[in-house]
Amino acid sequence: MPLRRLRQAGTDPYPYRFDRTHTLGELRARYSDLEPGAETEDRVRVAGRLMLLRRQGKLTFATMRDRSGELQLFASRGVMGETAHEAFDRLDLGDWVGAEGTVMVTRKGELSVKVDGFVLLAKAVRPLPDKWKGLSDTDTRYRQRYTDLIVNDEARQVFEVRHALVTSFRSTLAAHGFVEVETPILHLEAGGAHARPFTTHHNTLDLDLHLRIALELHLKRLIVGGLERVFEIGRVFRNEGLSTRHNPEFTMLELYQAFADYTDVMTITETLVTQGARDALDTTIVSIGDEKVDLARPWPRARMTDLTSEALGEEVHPSMPAARLRDLADARNIHWQPHWGAGKLIEELFEATVEDGLAGPLFVTGHPVEISPLARVDRHEPHLTERFELYVGGRELANGYSELNDPVEQRQRFEDEQRAKEAGDLGAGSVDEDYLRALEYGLPPTGGLGIGVDRVAMLLAGVTTIKEVILFPTLRPEAT
Numbered sequence: 001m002p003l004r005r006l007r008q009a010g011t012d013p014y015p016y017r018f019d020r021t022h023t024l025g026e027l028r029a030r031y032s033d034l035e036p037g038a039e040t041e042d043r044v045r046v047a048g049r050l051m052l053l054r055r056q057g058k059l060t061f062a063t064m065r066d067r068s069g070e071l072q073l074f075a076s077r078g079v080m081g082e083t084a085h086e087a088f089d090r091l092d093l094g095d096w097v098g099a100e101g102t103v104m105v106t107r108k109g110e111l112s113v114k115v116d117g118f119v120l121l122a123k124a125v126r127p128l129p130d131k132w133k134g135l136s137d138t139d140t141r142y143r144q145r146y147t148d149l150i151v152n153d154e155a156r157q158v159f160e161v162r163h164a165l166v167t168s169f170r171s172t173l174a175a176h177g178f179v180e181v182e183t184p185i186l187h188l189e190a191g192g193a194h195a196r197p198f199t200t201h202h203n204t205l206d207l208d209l210h211l212r213i214a215l216e217l218h219l220k221r222l223i224v225g226g227l228e229r230v231f232e233i234g235r236v237f238r239n240e241g242l243s244t245r246h247n248p249e250f251t252m253l254e255l256y257q258a259f260a261d262y263t264d265v266m267t268i269t270e271t272l273v274t275q276g277a278r279d280a281l282d283t284t285i286v287s288i289g290d291e292k293v294d295l296a297r298p299w300p301r302a303r304m305t306d307l308t309s310e311a312l313g314e315e316v317h318p319s320m321p322a323a324r325l326r327d328l329a330d331a332r333n334i335h336w337q338p339h340w341g342a343g344k345l346i347e348e349l350f351e352a353t354v355e356d357g358l359a360g361p362l363f364v365t366g367h368p369v370e371i372s373p374l375a376r377v378d379r380h381e382p383h384l385t386e387r388f389e390l391y392v393g394g395r396e397l398a399n400g401y402s403e404l405n406d407p408v409e410q411r412q413r414f415e416d417e418q419r420a421k422e423a424g425d426l427g428a429g430s431v432d433e434d435y436l437r438a439l440e441y442g443l444p445p446t447g448g449l450g451i452g453v454d455r456v457a458m459l460l461a462g463v464t465t466i467k468e469v470i471l472f473p474t475l476r477p478e479a480t
Contacts, residue, residue, distance in 0.1 A: 013120055023069075036106070040103045046071065048066035048071075050062050053092075053093060058077040062088075079114060079116050088115070093128050095120060095122070096120075100117040158463060158469060161280045169453075172271060173272075176271075178257075179230050181230050185211060191217050191430070191432050191435065192217045196240055214236055215234055220435075223443055228259075232254055235251055236251075242474065252452060254451075256403070256448045258445070262387060265388075269451070277295050288393040289393070293359070295392075302363075302364060304346065311349075311353040318369065321342070322340070332349070339423040342368070342370070343369060347368065360390070360392035361392045368383060369384065372385040376403065387399070387400070388400055395458070405445065411431070418430045457469040
């Protein structure tokens with residue numbers, strides 16, 4: 001019924017509240033053993049959206065959905081009276097309704113609420129997508145996520161998996177003695193990762209600030225302060241391109257553990273991801289393409305230089321002349337910048353020839369110093385760092401390392417980053433004087449980890465684009 005007619009009839013199409021006694025899922029669990037045809041005197045009040053209406057003369061059957069599931073409403077003219085039943089019949093698909101009645105099971109075995117009273121909670125003035133065709137256009141699904149969630153069970157299931165994963169992360173870290181903290185989103189220096197930042201302006205201070213590209217540097221300040229084990233799950237922002245793996249704003253879990261190194265962090269990474277799968281899926285087995293992978297198995301480790309050498313058929317190492325690595329890149333049509341050193345060139349060769357084929361789970365270790373400005377030099381190999389990245393299904397899911405805690409060396413690394421930025425690398429970092437001051441107070445041996453929450457959710461939910469696991473992904477403006 002149109003809004004105007006509802007209001008003329010004295011019906012408020014948008015009342016303030018409704019008190020329900022049960023969710024639909026609670027009713028299904030509580031009355032699962034009722035026999036067909038059974039009727040109870042148990043009175044309940046339920047609320048949800050109408051997803052299906054079948055009018056059969058003096059009887060009307062409606063399917064109601066709330067966030068816990070679906071249940072049938074059984075509306076009989078003999079129970080409700082003619083006027084109330086006619087009003088029920090005038091409801092539309094998509095309307096939010098509160099209903100009161102008794103619990104019963106139809107002769108066909110459908111658990112139902114026999115309605116003797118109802119109230120319209122919110123009138124839907126836009127029709128739902130066709131129930132058979134659904135909402136299949138991906139751009140519309142991402143742009144109108146509210147409609148996607150209404151009509152697509154798969155979309156709701158994806159975000160249930162994501163919720164369970166994040167809850168699992170928090171539970172696991174709490175059990176390991178980590179404290180959850182919140183750090184600033186607006187930064188004076190965009191550090192902690194190699195990425196181009198978004199920049200904004202604070203009017204009162206007349207100061208340019210950057211949306212954070214990582215959580216790292218503030219969390220390590222807290223280790224300096226003596227918190228010892230900290231983590232944060234938060235949004236980070238990178239002013240870069242869009243792809244199936246990239247969105248300008250995304251969610252990271254970062255943790256830092258005092259008195260640990262990168263081997264300890266690899267262990268907790270396995271625990272977090274494996275337990276996350278158990279909590280979200282009730283299994284550690286996930287599908288990667290056509291293959292099933294058990295995340296509970298021990299995860300192997302391999303050095304980036306070894307993997308790249310094997311793929312190229314020629315040994316590569318950060319100690320070798322950059323000219324030879326440029327030749328290898330040219331032979332494979334890999335673009336490079338003149339200021340890149342051997343370490344950065346090896347990373348580009350790795351990404352072009354190895355990365356997509358890493359089915360995993362696999363810890364890739366031994367990253368060159370040049371591309372790891374916050375990681376400690378490997379205690380056995382001065383050209384490499386004690387760093388790892390976790391790959392599953394050709395995607396990088398996590399990055400961790402033994403944290404660099406020498407303020408003198410860290411300053412040198414920052415200055416190298418600053419020179420790269422001045423040479424045109426907009427993703428390079430700069431010198432963060434306050435962070436260096438914190439290091440001068442003493443950062444104990446520390447292991448750090450960053451996990452891409454969205455990418456782990458993609459893995460567990462079995463989807464291939466990051467837009468499926470972000471409720472409102474970044475899109476081009478809608479055409480007008």
